[in-house]
Amino acid sequence: xxxxxxxxxxxxxxxxxxxxxxxxxxxxxxxxxxxxxxxxxxxxxxxxxxxxxxxxxxxxxxxxxxxxxxxxxxxxxxxxxxxxxxxxxxxxxxxxxxxxxxxxxxxxxxxxxxxxxxxxxxxxxxxxx
Numbered sequence: 001x002x003x004x005x006x007x008x009x010x011x012x013x014x015x016x017x018x019x020x021x022x023x024x025x026x027x028x029x030x031x032x033x034x035x036x037x038x039x040x041x042x043x044x045x046x047x048x049x050x051x052x053x054x055x056x057x058x059x060x061x062x063x064x065x066x067x068x069x070x071x072x073x074x075x076x077x078x079x080x081x082x083x084x085x086x087x088x089x090x091x092x093x094x095x096x097x098x099x100x101x102x103x104x105x106x107x108x109x110x111x112x113x114x115x116x117x118x119x120x121x122x123x124x125x126x127x128x129x
Contacts, residue, residue, distance in 0.1 A: 003111040004038040005067035012064050030106035095124040
């Protein structure tokens, strides 16, 4: 859930699903799907969508404020336990079949990239696993 909240904050701050997708190395539909998943989990509409633009609903504004605080708390926790001092690097190829690759993998990749920016992930989609 924290991953969805972080992604939501990025979308709000960038005001663009496409820019966030490009920064995270995932597809724009994957970002849209994750925003829909967050709305479903919270059972509220977070965004008014108008073509390529959007605005926050009142519930979206509340979620954004709380998500920022959650992210700050998480960052502080990682500092306190030394999580940000451990630096790992390298390259990882990660594969999934079509459905998990499109709907699940992007959220995990986004979280992983935030936690381990020095590790390069290469997602690979398989039609037959």
